[in-house]
Amino acid sequence: MTEVSSVDLNSKIPNNVGLSDDPKLRRALEKWLPEYLEWWNDMGPSDFYDKPVFLRTAVSVTSDGWAHYDYVKLPEYRWGIFLAPPKGPLTIKCGDDAGKPAWTEIPGEHRNALRRIIVTQADTEPASVEQQRMLGHMAPSLYDLRNLFQVNVEEGRHLWAMVYLLHKYFGRDGRDEAEELLQRRSGDPDKPRILGAFNQPCDHWLSFYAFTMFTDRDGKYQLAALSESGFAPLALSTQFMLTEEAHHLFVGETGLDRIIRRSAELEREDPNGDVRAQGGIDFDLIQRTINYWYSYSLDLFGGEISNNASDFFASGLKGRYREDKFEDHKAIAGTYRLPVVENGRLVEKDVPLRHAMNEVLRDAYVADCERALRKWNRTLEQMGSSTRLYLPSRRFHRHQGIYAGHYFDPQGNLITEEEFERNRHKWLLTPADNDYLLSIMKPVYEPGKFANWIAPPKRGIEGKPIDFEYVKMHD
Amino acid sequence: MDQPSATTATTTFDPVDFETDPTRYRHFRVAYDGSVATVTMDVDPNACIRPGYELKLNSYDLGVDIELADIVRRMRFEHPEVRVVVITSGNERVFCAGANINMLGSSSHAWKVNFCKFTNETRCEIEDATEHSGQIYVAACNGTTAGGGYELALACKEIYLQDDGNSAVSLPEVPLLGVLPGTGGLTRLTDKRKVRRDLADVFCTTAEGVRGKKAVKWRLVDAVFPRSKFDEKVRERAKALAEAAAEGLPGGTRRPVELPPLAPEVTEKSRTYRHVTLTWDDEARLAHLTVRGPTRDDVAVLEKGGDALLDAGADLWALRAFRELDDALLHLRLNHMNVGLVLVRAEGDAQTIVDHDTALAKNRDHWFGREVILHMARVLRRYDNTSRSFFAMGDAGTAFAGCLFELALGADRFYLLDDPDHPVKVALSELSFGALPMHHGMTRLAAHFHGEPDKLEALAGDTSPKDPEEADEAGLVTVLLDDIDWEDDTRVAIEERLSLSPDALTGMEQNLRFPGPETMESKIYARLSAWQNWIFIRPNATGPQGALSLYGRPERPQFDWQRV
Structure with missing residues (x-):
């Protein structure tokens, strides 16, 4: 594994960060690359490593370079390192130093905070690959299989992007952290991934779509907030990652939309309107899945009232979603009103705006999710179904922040633990749900064919038809 | 969080009661298994000794420490059969986050100093029990162990940390709050655990602390155990320590001596x-x-x-x-x-x-x-x-x-x-x-x-x-x-x-009062506490722009850079 020479490395790693001229960085990556490949072999979708997959590879940051399509075998995928080209002089976007020139090197005083931000973001990337590694065996179509792998390799590339920052800017600590990123394992009780949602099992495709819809969407908002960072390499790196993240969200949002569409069809076809009788996924189960993944994903934004969030904003390390749309980039004076539990009741409370920065970001996320819900409900309407799906309250089923440790129903009313537990099976995914989903999710590997429980997409990838052989299962 | 304004010494609060007993504990559970006792810290966030803050993440105030002191004292008299006391946490992610910062930020100087003195005395009592009573304290750090939480662990004879990629030991006081780890932390690092002083310098300025193998290498903890084996490994170690500690103990029937309330006439x-x-x-x-x-x-x-x-x-x-x-x-x-x-x-x-x-x-x-x-x-x-x-x-x-x-x-x-x-x-x-x-x-x-x-x-x-x-x-x-x-x-x-x-x-x-040489214990009071008490009144900590005052507020501290 260690025979990778530096010359090889340059051709293997498409980049626009001057890798060939940076011996220190090259040395670090040379050591890390074999370990990464070992991880990819152990924890990636390795059962499919001999199959050519029609994948997008970023080979440069120009408009034709970042979306280069071809058949690739997964072990041969070229993970690149790219920074978005800066648009004009970079400045610190928020906090006390807003407007001053951005840092091109790590400011010592913010080093630890930045490392923590980067490591936390980086840790999510390999985690999702681990969570999804067995899904290929029950893919509803080659189209979906290809999308799964596209998501997987790009999560891998995002890990590269973050490891690049750790290697380039954080010295020995950064190298140690980069190694640990390959040692933690999703769901491992001894070496869990840092954040809760990334340790939840993603056993089937309903969860996969919900994960890419809700959990990856958290990733989008985190990356967007980091793309406002005063630390220029982080801002530029995450800007480029956002372009790829958009595809993951597309997979999730349209995947769920296709399931909803199909379920509505099956509801119409069944004499009793019983979706399950037709081998489909009933709406209650879809709603429970939404409740489950949406609530875990809300946790990822962190505490509603957070010193860290305040510090990160104040020191210009992490901004808001589209910081340039705000007028006041210091946000020192304002307050944010939110309901908190006090003496067993919900009361409105004003907190300093900076402390509510996680909540401000969560607001943007919630609005985006609501938009997707409206879209799905339009699908239901078009299909003639009377069912409407909804997002549960952001207080429901939380494990982080001020609502953790309290119990709420999906409408956000404070209830007792006993009441919550009594209704848990109605509100959240149950083991029986998983059993049922696994029973209907048999792989469909024939081009143009789709599993019974999901509708085909409206169009294929990169102008290819839907029955295109996106993954060559039989070479 | 809303910050109450600093209270003065002349408040109208009820006097502090230093007596408690197991039926009144709000923050600890104690379980006895032969010669091993397990003290589980599970702080009730709402049971504060003074209003104005919440005891989140197993952080403590004077009321919490009064219970701990009571446990340590009763253990010696009421449970003479106990040879090893394991201190651990009932919180899922945090062993102990140390002294509650909002409490410190909103307390008068006198309250802070007395609080710190009392907690220091409790930690010295833990060491005294370990050294002289054959009741060995072991810290089972099954989560984040920060600030005063790590100082509590430092008072124990052995420290075990969960190795889960997250749980770290740390003394973030200097980088985060502009004050010192004043409950013996600095002194015990160098004098008790013999952490090299340059590594101690790095450790004490890294807010997130050190975890895993590095924590062992730097002597910050005695060992790390994976999460799934943590309880078992700690139990094994406690049993072995208890057996060793049973040797050479003073004699006498080990019949418990209960400590009833003093019930003074007030x-x-x-x-x-x-x-x-x-x-x-x-x-x-x-x-x-x-x-x-x-x-x-x-x-x-x-x-x-x-x-x-x-x-x-x-x-x-x-x-x-x-x-x-x-x-x-x-x-x-x-x-x-x-x-x-x-x-x-x-x-x-x-x-x-x-x-x-x-x-x-x-x-x-x-x-x-x-x-x-x-x-x-x-x-x-x-x-x-x-x-x-x-x-x-x-x-x-x-x-x-x-x-x-x-x-x-x-x-x-x-x-x-x-x-x-x-x-x-x-x-x-x-x-x-x-x-x-x-x-x-x-x-x-x-x-x-x-x-x-x-x-x-x-x-x-x-x-x-x-x-x-x-x-x-x-x-x-x-x-x-x-x-x-x-x-x-x-x-x-x-x-x-x-x-x-x-x-x-x-x-x-x-x-x-203390002519002659110093010991680690006396240094904690004479050197560490004295410096801490000075820092506590300096504007860089407690002035309007000070790091301790502004912790939990949107503004960032502004330091007066002059070295004094």
Whole structure:
């Protein structure tokens, strides 16, 4: 594994960060690359490593370079390192130093905070690959299989992007952290991934779509907030990652939309309107899945009232979603009103705006999710179904922040633990749900064919038809 | 979070009650399994001792530490079968996040200092139990172990950390709050765990701390165990330690001695216990502390020894009187901050006290006898550490002898009456020569004669009660006064003392009380606490732009960069 020479490395790693001229960085990556490949072999979708997959590879940051399509075998995928080209002089976007020139090197005083931000973001990337590694065996179509792998390799590339920052800017600590990123394992009780949602099992495709819809969407908002960072390499790196993240969200949002569409069809076809009788996924189960993944994903934004969030904003390390749309980039004076539990009741409370920065970001996320819900409900309407799906309250089923440790129903009313537990099976995914989903999710590997429980997409990838052989299962 | 404005010392809160018992714990669970006890910290966020903050993430305030101190004390008396005490957390992610920062930020300077002193004393008690009582404390850090949380672990003999990729030990006070890890953290890092001082420098400036193998390599913890094996590994280690600790213990039936409430009679001006009375005049800033010595019956119990001691249990004079003294001192510290001078009297018969101490010392190979003496020593160290002027007043009816003569030696001055009509005796006892060490390791007698070793030598083993003149001759008295001078001279001395700056007096007394060398324990108070208390009043910590003041607020601290 260690025979990778530096010359090889340059051709293997498409980049626009001057890798060939940076011996220190090259040395670090040379050591890390074999370990990464070992991880990819152990924890990636390795059962499919001999199959050519029609994948997008970023080979440069120009408009034709970042979306280069071809058949690739997964072990041969070229993970690149790219920074978005800066648009004009970079400045610190928020906090006390807003407007001053951005840092091109790590400011010592913010080093630890930045490392923590980067490591936390980086840790999510390999985690999702681990969570999804067995899904290929029950893919509803080659189209979906290809999308799964596209998501997987790009999560891998995002890990590269973050490891690049750790290697380039954080010295020995950064190298140690980069190694640990390959040692933690999703769901491992001894070496869990840092954040809760990334340790939840993603056993089937309903969860996969919900994960890419809700959990990856958290990733989008985190990356967007980091793309406002005063630390220029982080801002530029995450800007480029956002372009790829958009595809993951597309997979999730349209995947769920296709399931909803199909379920509505099956509801119409069944004499009793019983979706399950037709081998489909009933709406209650879809709603429970939404409740489950949406609530875990809300946790990822962190505490509603957070010193860290305040510090990160104040020191210009992490901004808001589209910081340039705000007028006041210091946000020192304002307050944010939110309901908190006090003496067993919900009361409105004003907190300093900076402390509510996680909540401000969560607001943007919630609005985006609501938009997707409206879209799905339009699908239901078009299909003639009377069912409407909804997002549960952001207080429901939380494990982080001020609502953790309290119990709420999906409408956000404070209830007792006993009441919550009594209704848990109605509100959240149950083991029986998983059993049922696994029973209907048999792989469909024939081009143009789709599993019974999901509708085909409206169009294929990169102008290819839907029955295109996106993954060559039989070479 | 909304920050309450800083409260002053003259609040209208209820006085702090330092007594508690297991039925009243809000923050801890204690489980006993043979020779291993497990103390699980699971702080109730809403059960704060003062309003204005929430005890999140297993953070603590004085109320939490009062429970911990109670657990440590009761463990020695009520659970003598216990050899190993495992401290762990009931919180899913956090072992302990240390002292509650919002509490510190919103407290007066005096409250902060007293809180820190009390928590320091509790941690020293943990070490004292480990070292002298064969009750070994082990920290099972099953989550984030930050600041005071790590300092609590440092007070334990061994520290085990969960290796889950997240759980770290840290002392983030300097980088995060602009103050020190003031509960012994800095001192124990270098002096106890022998962490290399340059690595300690890196550790103490890295807010997120150190985890996993590096924590072991740097000697910050003894071992790391994976999460799935953590409980089992800690249990194994505790069992092995308990077996080893069972060797060479003092004898005696290990029958528990329960500690009932002291239930003093309390008025607006006094607390009257069985053997101790504390009265105060907040306006005059003066208090009187009187301890009544043992009787012949008390001596008889000790002379019978063994089971007779256990039968007497918490009623044993030496235990009861010193528990009461301890409680009185704590009340003085927290609930009567304006009192500057305490006039201490020891009443009784000198020969009886000497005999009492002789009989008690004979029981030092009985576990309970030993615990009683160790407890006396700890209370006397609390006395040494109390930032009030103490004048021991040896007037008519007093008997500063043996263990109670320590109150005179520990005081800042000892006034003795020389009046043939009211003869007063002073005596050393078997306990004067090493059984009741100060926290810098010396006896009070040796500290007293630090510059006069010949006088110390002359008194070696001498337990005969002395007349005032003999005592003065031996160098045991600060001022010897006859009955004509007594009243005027002591009145003037008291008035003079009360006129001096309380801050300067605190500093002066703490310097003069501890001549001679330092130990780790004394360094914690003399060096670490002293620096901490200075930093606590500096604008960089507690000014309007200070790091501690602004923690939890949207603004970032602004430092005055001048090095002082």
